[in-house]
Amino acid sequence: xxxxxxxxxxxxxxxxxxxxxxxxxxxxxxxxxxxxxxxxxxxxxxxxxxxxxxxxxxxxxxxxxxxxxxxxxxxxxxxxxxxxxxxxxxxxxxxxxxxxxxxxxxxxxxxxxxxxxxxxxxxxxxxxxxxxxxxxxxxxxxxxxxxxxxxxxxxxxxxxxxxxxxxxxxxxxxxxxxxxxxxxxx
Amino acid sequence: xxxxxxxxxxxxxxxxxxxxxxxxxxxxxxxxxxxxxxxxxxxxxxxxxxxxxxxxxxxxxxxxxxxxxxxxxxxxxxxxxxxxxxxxxxxxxxxxxxxxxxxxxxxxxxxxxxxxxxxxxxxxxxxxxxxxxxxxxxxxxxxxxxxxxxxxxxxxxxxxxxxxxxxxxxxxxxxxxxxxxxxxxx
Numbered sequence: 001x002x003x004x005x006x007x008x009x010x011x012x013x014x015x016x017x018x019x020x021x022x023x024x025x026x027x028x029x030x031x032x033x034x035x036x037x038x039x040x041x042x043x044x045x046x047x048x049x050x051x052x053x054x055x056x057x058x059x060x061x062x063x064x065x066x067x068x069x070x071x072x073x074x075x076x077x078x079x080x081x082x083x084x085x086x087x088x089x090x091x092x093x094x095x096x097x098x099x100x101x102x103x104x105x106x107x108x109x110x111x112x113x114x115x116x117x118x119x120x121x122x123x124x125x126x127x128x129x130x131x132x133x134x135x136x137x138x139x140x141x142x143x144x145x146x147x148x149x150x151x152x153x154x155x156x157x158x159x160x161x162x163x164x165x166x167x168x169x170x171x172x173x174x175x176x177x178x179x180x181x182x183x184x185x186x
Numbered sequence: 187x188x189x190x191x192x193x194x195x196x197x198x199x200x201x202x203x204x205x206x207x208x209x210x211x212x213x214x215x216x217x218x219x220x221x222x223x224x225x226x227x228x229x230x231x232x233x234x235x236x237x238x239x240x241x242x243x244x245x246x247x248x249x250x251x252x253x254x255x256x257x258x259x260x261x262x263x264x265x266x267x268x269x270x271x272x273x274x275x276x277x278x279x280x281x282x283x284x285x286x287x288x289x290x291x292x293x294x295x296x297x298x299x300x301x302x303x304x305x306x307x308x309x310x311x312x313x314x315x316x317x318x319x320x321x322x323x324x325x326x327x328x329x330x331x332x333x334x335x336x337x338x339x340x341x342x343x344x345x346x347x348x349x350x351x352x353x354x355x356x357x358x359x360x361x362x363x364x365x366x367x368x369x370x371x372x
Contacts, residue, residue, distance in 0.1 A: 013321070013344065013361070014335035015201045026341065125327065135199070139346050139361055141311065143338020149200035152329020155212065158199065160325050160355045169346045173357050175199070175325055 003102070003111045006132035007121050008043045009148060013137055016145035017118050026140050030169045038136060038166045047071055049110035051101070054080050056117030057091060074105060076120055098127055122150040128179070133158060136172040189288070189297045192318040193307050194229045195334060199323055202331035203304050212326050216355045224322060224352045233257055235296035240266050242303030243277060260291060262306055284313055308336035314365070319344060322358040
């Protein structure tokens, strides 16, 4: 059965997911009078589970309001010793090499995974484990901050699936990974 | 009279204009059976002159075939002592602070400037001297190389003008700089 690891994320034109001070206010600077979710709902409805790093998990824990995910969340961290008890029914800690983590989630029946958080996405990309990339570019240059992409051992080619402009400002492009003749193992 | 400094450039999804070895083969990897110029001709027809750095100038000098520009080229360099004699009718050396260079080109009647080359674009952006940004994203992650964007002293906001997908693969977005209430001086 097919498995898919997907990224759905917003960046500045210069590829940052947070500014130099970790700030993400600029993500909400575009007027959005009808409260469009920019395709997030449709994307989420196709996801079985989330995989995120400790930083993203702690950021989400700090949000006001109810827990934002219906799907199970797996927190990928070798530093976190346990999920705080108040989140124990929402998130589970996973550790170890990514192919093993993925095999574990697939065994649990989670086949369409939403991979979130800068470091986690970079770790997956370094091992060529991302299949789908949906990047929404906001019309701002931050000039520094936390980058979405990092170093890679080799070039990764993608197929352009579609591009849509939201709110007359945000350019969302959907890419699918092209792996020439080499089936992915895990 | 209005003056405009424009960028028209292609990057990888992770924002590089050349790979780790300075290579740009990936720029030509997308099948282009009808030889589309990806909007370059229309863009160039609106440009009075080019401003580029030494690196870009030397790269262009190394291309096979005839000199590619009809417009005058100004090479911005504090290291180059003179333009090689064989290019003396094609390019001129300009030096000094960017606002002075711009004033000089405006006095010569060049008001719509095509700013090219990574370092030159970064230098213009650091002084908030780019008005128009046309970036074409190719569906590849290079994972390292020469970045288009660099550090900035402050965030720069843009208006999205239009986005067009070329060859079912290349996402070209056109942005215009928004300067709130502060007219640009030079």
